[in-house]
Amino acid sequence: MYEEKRIIGFSECDYDAKLNLYNGVKIVEDVISRAFKKMGYDNISMRKEKNPKMWILAKSKLTFLEDIYWNEEVTVTSRPIKVSFVKCFMLTEFYSKTQTLLARAIAECCIYDMKENKVVFLRDVDFPVLNETSKFCLAAFSVFPAESLFSYSFKKEVTSDYIDYSRHMNNAEYIRLISSSMKTEELKENAFKRIEITYLSQTLEGDYLSGYSCKNDEKYSYILKRSDGSIAVMAQLFHQ
Secondary structure, eight states: OEEEEEEEOOBOOOOOOOOOOHHHHHHHHHHHHHHHHTTTTOHHHHHHHSSSSEEEEEEEEEEESSSSBTOEEEEEEEEEEEEEEEEEEEEEEOOOOOOOOEEEEEEEEEETTTTTTTTGGGGGGTTTOOOOOOOGGEEEHOOOGGGGGOOEEEEEEEEEEEEEOTTSSSHHHHHHHHTSOOOHHHHHHOOOOOOEEEEEOOOTOOEEEEEEEOOOOOEEEEEEEOSSSSSEEEEEEEEE
């Protein structure tokens, strides 16, 4: 298991000095990447191999169980809890100094062979085999509304500041894009505590993302489409 201590920074917080969803997702992604590095399977190293590879995120779910505030010291842990043929399920948790569980995230990750253009069987790269079973990776994602219920919300060009080492739009940046489409009062009124994200295709620099939303009293749902009409991301934000 990988573990690190963090102090929540001012720039990671919202209007109420609480860790926001975008930076929560970003921390989860950073901690998972360091967990993979500890295991010897990080993106930086794998891209330098003869057959370059990289981790891709298929799905992610983050739930805030308690509010996390500016300058709060938290311990963040991450570990694989299930390995299938091609997927590794990573459980990431945030704990307070008193060991109170503050937030929990589950991510479904795959290794992608960039030369062969296909997902790799994890046994072929000697990834550890796990026998642990966990209810966290079995919990289904919530039902998505019918696409006919969505309406156009925004359009954004993908510029260089959205691109990461993998040469595509960073996963957390989709959440920043969705959050920035809402007014501050709307975000404050809804106080989203859970987010579920499904990543369907990569978005590259110069592409345009069109956002479509469906909002109700339970959740806000978003579909982000690329210029060619293909879906890049589907996300749902749930009210407290």
